[in-house]
Amino acid sequence: MDPAVPLPAGLVSRLATARHVVALTGAGVSAESGVPTFRDAQTGLWARFRPEELATPEAFEADPAMIWSWYEWRRELMAAAAPNPGHRALAEFETLLPEFTLITQNIDGLHAQAGSRRVIEFHGNLFVNRCLAGCDGPVDVPRPCPEPPRCPRCGAWLRPGVVWFGEAIPIEALQTAKAATDRCEVFLTIGTSALVQPAAGLALRAHDCGAMVAEINIAPTGLNGVAQYRLAAPSGELLPQLLDAVRRRRESRS
Numbered sequence: 001m002d003p004a005v006p007l008p009a010g011l012v013s014r015l016a017t018a019r020h021v022v023a024l025t026g027a028g029v030s031a032e033s034g035v036p037t038f039r040d041a042q043t044g045l046w047a048r049f050r051p052e053e054l055a056t057p058e059a060f061e062a063d064p065a066m067i068w069s070w071y072e073w074r075r076e077l078m079a080a081a082a083p084n085p086g087h088r089a090l091a092e093f094e095t096l097l098p099e100f101t102l103i104t105q106n107i108d109g110l111h112a113q114a115g116s117r118r119v120i121e122f123h124g125n126l127f128v129n130r131c132l133a134g135c136d137g138p139v140d141v142p143r144p145c146p147e148p149p150r151c152p153r154c155g156a157w158l159r160p161g162v163v164w165f166g167e168a169i170p171i172e173a174l175q176t177a178k179a180a181t182d183r184c185e186v187f188l189t190i191g192t193s194a195l196v197q198p199a200a201g202l203a204l205r206a207h208d209c210g211a212m213v214a215e216i217n218i219a220p221t222g223l224n225g226v227a228q229y230r231l232a233a234p235s236g237e238l239l240p241q242l243l244d245a246v247r248r249r250r251e252s253r254s
């Protein structure tokens, strides 16, 4: 199949010789799995809300049942989705390259389902629930669960194990992501609008540490000044082609 877009020789050869590569993914990587992106217009009864209004501790505190229902709707959408060729290509990069760190903003668990083992879930995971009052450890919740459940230990509400706006990124995820970003030779930013901080700042951090930054996105983002290469194609088409080109280049060197 012809490449979705021409693959820059400079990017392919750099990836073929790199010891450590980082990939940051956003909702665009799951779009071809049928999961609406974070800023796609919401549908149905959620159409009149912006996600940023709902994904906050204040919104949950004000109306736990409504916010739980929003996440329950998204959980069912994500549970029905399967990894696409883009997820699978990223899992294969992990075995092909000496060191490959995947940082995802997505909460759908599709990278792990595709076989990625080293995944930093920067914004948490929608299939993990925990006690709002801070009891230790995740709490299993049967699916579907239309009503907001209570913590079996203390009776407080359970909440989705995701990072809401205004909440800190879990310290281990943040530190591991920053350390990988500081030492990588190539930083791929894939399927993200690069609007949410501190995730969006990682590409600039990599650039300032001397890494080659390449962006894969169907639309332009604010990263244009940082990315040396911009590949305007769907990640589900482009990533398998990039993987194949890098694999062939590595084999021709050995």
Ligand code: BV8
Pocket: 025, 026, 027, 028, 029, 031, 032, 037, 038, 039, 040, 052, 055, 105, 106, 107, 123, 162, 163, 164, 165, 166, 167, 168, 169, 190, 191, 192, 193, 194, 195, 196, 197, 198, 216, 217, 218, 219, 221, 233, 234, 235, 236
């Ligand atoms: C925090 C989980 C502080 C919940 C999410 C500066 C510094 C620090 C913070 C801030 C700052 N400025 C503003 C802030 C506050 C805020 C923020 O960034 N606000 C934004 C709106 C301006 N940040 C925070 O609150 C963060 N916390 O800073 O805490 C702190 C510190 C110490 C102590 C206390 C507090 C927490 C942010 C995390 C929020 N949680 N998700 C949930 O999902 O409900 S963020 C949410 O946005 C999702 O995780 C999503 O992944 C993420 C980013 O969106 P994208 O993934 O990029 O998705 P989007 O739809 O936007 O774009 C999709 C892209 O894909 C598009 O570009 C499209 O063109 C492309 N695409 C589509 N199809 C394809 C494709 N590309 C390729 N192929 C395709 N097929």
